[in-house]
Amino acid sequence: MKNNYIKTAPISLKAFIIIYMSLALVLIILTYSIVTIKLDIGSQKKQLDEDVWEQCNKLSDDFVANEFTMVGETRDLNYSVDNIVTFFDGSLIVVNSDYRILKDSSGQAEGSYIISESVMNTMTGKIGRSVSELENYYQYIYPISENGKIQGVILVCASKNRIDSMKSQIADRNYLIAIVAIAVGIVLVCFGANISVRGLKKMNEHMEIVQHGQMGQDIPVSGFKEFRALTENYNSSIKKLMEIDTSRQEFVSNVSHELKTPIASMKVLADSLVQNEQADLEMYKEFMSDIVLEIDRESEIITDLLTLVKTDRKNADINISEVDINSFLEAILKRVAPLAEARGITITYESYREVVADVDEVKLTLAFTNIIENAVKYNVDNGWVKVTLNSDHKNFYVKVADSGVGIPEDCKDKVFERFYRVDKARSRDTGGTGLGLAITRNIILMHKGTIKLYSESGEGTTFTIRLPMKRVEEKASSEQ
Numbered sequence: 001m002k003n004n005y006i007k008t009a010p011i012s013l014k015a016f017i018i019i020y021m022s023l024a025l026v027l028i029i030l031t032y033s034i035v036t037i038k039l040d041i042g043s044q045k046k047q048l049d050e051d052v053w054e055q056c057n058k059l060s061d062d063f064v065a066n067e068f069t070m071v072g073e074t075r076d077l078n079y080s081v082d083n084i085v086t087f088f089d090g091s092l093i094v095v096n097s098d099y100r101i102l103k104d105s106s107g108q109a110e111g112s113y114i115i116s117e118s119v120m121n122t123m124t125g126k127i128g129r130s131v132s133e134l135e136n137y138y139q140y141i142y143p144i145s146e147n148g149k150i151q152g153v154i155l156v157c158a159s160k161n162r163i164d165s166m167k168s169q170i171a172d173r174n175y176l177i178a179i180v181a182i183a184v185g186i187v188l189v190c191f192g193a194n195i196s197v198r199g200l201k202k203m204n205e206h207m208e209i210v211q212h213g214q215m216g217q218d219i220p221v222s223g224f225k226e227f228r229a230l231t232e233n234y235n236s237s238i239k240k241l242m243e244i245d246t247s248r249q250e251f252v253s254n255v256s257h258e259l260k261t262p263i264a265s266m267k268v269l270a271d272s273l274v275q276n277e278q279a280d281l282e283m284y285k286e287f288m289s290d291i292v293l294e295i296d297r298e299s300e301i302i303t304d305l306l307t308l309v310k311t312d313r314k315n316a317d318i319n320i321s322e323v324d325i326n327s328f329l330e331a332i333l334k335r336v337a338p339l340a341e342a343r344g345i346t347i348t349y350e351s352y353r354e355v356v357a358d359v360d361e362v363k364l365t366l367a368f369t370n371i372i373e374n375a376v377k378y379n380v381d382n383g384w385v386k387v388t389l390n391s392d393h394k395n396f397y398v399k400v401a402d403s404g405v406g407i408p409e410d411c412k413d414k415v416f417e418r419f420y421r422v423d424k425a426r427s428r429d430t431g432g433t434g435l436g437l438a439i440t441r442n443i444i445l446m447h448k449g450t451i452k453l454y455s456e457s458g459e460g461t462t463f464t465i466r467l468p469m470k471r472v473e474e475k476a477s478s479e480q
């Protein structure tokens with residue numbers, strides 16, 4: 001049979017973890033590398049700018065000291081210019097306020113004039129020092145000021161080579177680190193994935209053992225929190241299934257035993273008749289009426305069993321109608337009265353309110369008859385049974401108290417079990433099948449009510465039943 005609820009993934013959980021984590025790792029490390037390269041390059045460029053401005057500043061001071069001329073003692077000036085040109089692998093031009101080139105590091109343009117927008121902007125003070133990026137150079141323009149007045153401009157071209165080679169060095173270094181980190185990361189991810197699925201593998205192995213019949217074996221709880229929770233849930237589900245299985249087996253063996261008992265009695269009776277050659281009509285009549293009693297008992301057990309099975313189903317049919325609970329209880333008491341009178345038991349009924357409720361009248365009659373009949377059956381001669389009815393805005397409560405034999409403490413929960421009887425002989429004498437309270441409880445539960453039992457051995461028993469007056473239908477799960 002195909003299970004529609006299990007959608008099989010095309011890959012294993014381990015492969016999924018490895019692929020997913022590795023991709024995430026590669027993505028993170030590559031992003032980190034790219035960002036750090038950019039930041040490194042940025043700080044290198046900033047350093048270059050600072051170096052250029054520092055040199056320009058010094059040179060500017062030298063030119064101011066030399067009164068903006070290249071005449072006289074210019075050895076220091078030339079030395080500074082050569083230094084800058086060598087250091088920045090570029091060129092340098094110094095322009096005076098007439099736009100005449102005072103110094104050109106290449107020596108070719110000295111004395112000629114320079115007409116350039118950026119130089120003019122700096123000279124006129126429109127913009128301060130500025131940097132622009134050309135194809136192979138960064139161009140720096142620096143104003144030479146004296147007493148707050150711009151007297152000239154230094155124009156430095158610094159080669160991009162230094163930055164470019166740094167860029168490739170940093171990139172090489174970072175990518176190498178990234179590759180090593182990714183490789184180590186993937187190994188760790190594989191290792192982690194292996195550990196993660198180990199718990200599942202173990203669980204699976206144990207489940208296979210359980211599947212092959214060894215239901216009693218618990219799967220050892222170990223590993224991660226989620227696996228522990230899963231294992232614990234699995235173990236408790238298996239335990240519940242085993243309990244259900246055991247109770248089913250018990251029920252089947254109880255049913256067989258209960259059904260066999262009357263048959264065995266009938267066989268004994270019939271055998272005695274067959275083997276007794278002198279049996280007269282009187283004896284036949286006596287034995288046959290005993291056999292009829294056993295047949296009645298067998299039929300009673302079968303009827304109770306069928307009722308139990310019907311009320312046991314989760315979606316058992318329930319025919320709700322509006323019922324006047326006062327007259328309903330009075331009718332039941334009237335039917336039980338002869339049984340009570342026969343043993344001198346007094347039944348009293350007290351109702352505190354008028355109660356009308358939505359109930360299944362037939363099923364509830366069965367439930368209350370069981371309880372009230374039990375109160376009489378397990379009572380002492382000349383005892384009493386008190387039935388009271390009360391209600392609040394939501395529920396009604398029926399209390400059935402008796403002065404009977406009571407139920408011992410250790411049997412209180414068991415009396416609701418199928419075929420459980422405190423005193424087997426007494427129950428059989430009074431015609432009990434041991435199914436009455438199990439059926440009653442099923443019916444009360446069908447009505448979303450509760451049944452509680454208070455009892456002292458030898459001092460009587462009280463059953464309290466709470467039932468809702470209005471029936472609230474559950475949202476049908478079959479809507480899906």
Ligand code: ADP
Pocket residue numbers: 370374375376378379402404405406407415416420421422423427428431432433434435436437438460461
């Ligand atoms: P039965 O058919 O034997 O009466 P029930 O399921 O109705 O089966 O009850 C189960 C057992 O609970 C009874 O055999 C009896 O021992 C005990 N029991 C039920 N009601 C009372 C009661 N009112 N007082 C004392 N014992 C009771």
